[in-house]
Amino acid sequence: MIDNQERKAEYYKALVEKKSEYEGVFYVGVTSTGVFCRPTCPARKPKYTNCEFYETAQQALLASFRPCQRCRPLSHPNQVSDIVRFLVEAVEQNPEKRWKGHDFRALSIDESTARRQFKKRFGMTFVEYARSRRMGLALKSIRSGEKIINTQLASGYDSSSGFRDAFSRIMGAPPTRLDDSRILKAAWLDTMLGPMVAIADESELYLLEFVDRRGLESEVARLRKRMKAAIIPGQTVAIQSIERELTQYFEGTLTEWKTPLHPIGSPFQQSVWDQLRQIPPGETRSYADIALALGKPTAYRAVAQANGANQLAIVIPCHRVINSSGALGGYGGGSARKEWFLNHEKRGVSNK
Secondary structure, X not given: OEOOHHHHHHHHHHHHOOOHHHOOOOEEEEOOOOEEEOOOOOOOOOOHHHEEEEOOHHHHHHOOOEEOOOOOHHHOOOOOOHHHHHHHHHHHHOOOOOOOHHHHHHOOOXXXXXXXXXXXXXXXXXXXXXXXXXXXXXXXXXXHOOOOHHHHHHOOOOOHHHHHHHHHHHHOOOHHHHHHOEEXXXXXXXXXXXXXXXXXXXXXXXXXXXXOOOOHXXXXXXXXXXXXXXXXXXXXXXXXXXXXXXXXXHHOOOOOOOOOEOOOOOHHHHHHHHHHHOOOOOOOEEHHHHHHHOOOOOOHHHHHHHHHXXXXXXXOOHHHEEOOOOOOOOOOOOHHHHHHHHHHHHHHHHOO
């Protein structure tokens, strides 16, 4: 979600005036209706306080907004094919559905064609689109912070059982079994680079990831299994702490991460993560540099694997590790975010 107040004011003015030159630049989510729109939507304009602005349709979907039926934001800039339109409508009819190959065959739609057309039109495959919509709905419960899981999951949805299943697949918290497990709390955190999910107990942070990170569901499942814990929506002291510090980080005012962490990994992984935390803001290291610092100069591939296994994004700064060639290298949250973090931190250092 875009939090810059000047940018939000600019986008709201463009929305009110229906400026076509902003098409594709932003999407607006309307909290009072739960829909997201194009800048030129013909519907009555919402109040400024009810608007949330996003750079991509996927961000709006992940924030639990559904496409507006009047301006059809997923049809821009050109009219979409019948296949794309049909599948978008199918997702809205059953947003909790997990699509499989036989579902396409039942509709006489070629799965590869759907993948290709969605990728060309929206920059994501159909499965990614459907998953974004499903994740947005499931994590809406986290964002609301309700404490009574059964009431929360059953309210406001056509298929309460479907939503309960979707939430359980993502967070691993079957409501009927919560009393039998250790409890961790999960919260939705909005940042200027997209929503994140934080999982913690009262005192320590276990996971901090962008919601659209590939493999997030598997990460949560591993955490739940390792800790033998159920994960439910809620707030803890550790979550409130990391939320404050994230705000300071993005504002460029954070001097030190103080939220207690509980990273879960092998002794080697822990040693790699300790090295990452020693990289000063504004600087980078290569995988080979980390291996050398550990006294294992040939273990750079293992370092890379440990780097990728980090479940505490930003706080344990795996984004500060690049290739020996100087190339950015991979990053679970996406290369664009990695580049943004590095530039942001360099600016912070130069301004001190």
